[in-house]
């Protein structure tokens with residue numbers, strides 16, 4: 210699968226070379242934006258129906274972003290048009306004591322999609338090389354080994370018929386400031402704000418370095434990373450829908466053959 214946002218496996222990621230404002234010269238109100246977004250969404254709906262009916266392959270979409278990066282908004286937009294029976298969103302928060310008593314992939318593995326299903330990870334096993342690294346929750350020798358374990362885990366899923374797409378919604382530090390301020394200014398958004406967000410913001414550069422390493426070490430043929438320019442929500446939504454559509458087309462799910470002859474059956 211080729212797309213400008215894809216991290217070519219084996220290449221070193223430098224986020225400063227990517228423009229989070231990128232929009233292909235398009236504007237929000239352009240007819241083309243609406244057309245492309247709607248076309249991708251419609252196609253996704255059709256392909257999902259085939260995936261579900263076929264029941265042999267599955268799709269895992271991993272969403273990662275800085276705070277206010279737009280994970281929730283992306284899920285809302287992209288899921289529109291999909292049949293809820295075949296989609297599931299799994300959100301990963303601070304691990305519980307029970308989760309911490311296991312290896313870091315334990316809690317993740319049980320949420321991977323079954324055949325025919327699409328699962329979206331809202332945060333993921335990548336937190337274990339991001340927040341865990343930035344806050345030094347485990348020693349470096351422990352999180353360093355995880356890149357390889359993650360690649361092996363994703364390889365295992367791929368061999369079991371799971372297509373994996375990993376999307377990093379990339380916003381700028383200035384955009385985050387605006388979004389945090391908007392949460393303070395609007396009473397309806399207060400619930401989204403946490404005073405801890407301002408502490409995390411101070412660690413912006415550390416997070417960027419951790420993201421660059423994760424994207425560099427873990428973009429593989431079977432589970433590529435995509436860096437989505439995400440300062441503009443309309444562009445982000447369009448590109449994400451297009452990437453998912455393209456992957457689903459490659460999966461080429463087909464309605465199963467039936468073992469009866471419909472023309473020989475009479476419904477009385």
Ligand code: ADP
Pocket residue numbers: 276301302303304331332336337340341
């Ligand atoms: P979100 O920001 O995803 O909408 P929350 O505000 O509840 O949801 O944040 C979830 C928190 O859980 C984040 O601060 C994230 O860094 C943290 N978290 C997720 N996974 C881990 C992990 N493996 N170890 C430590 N913290 C984690």
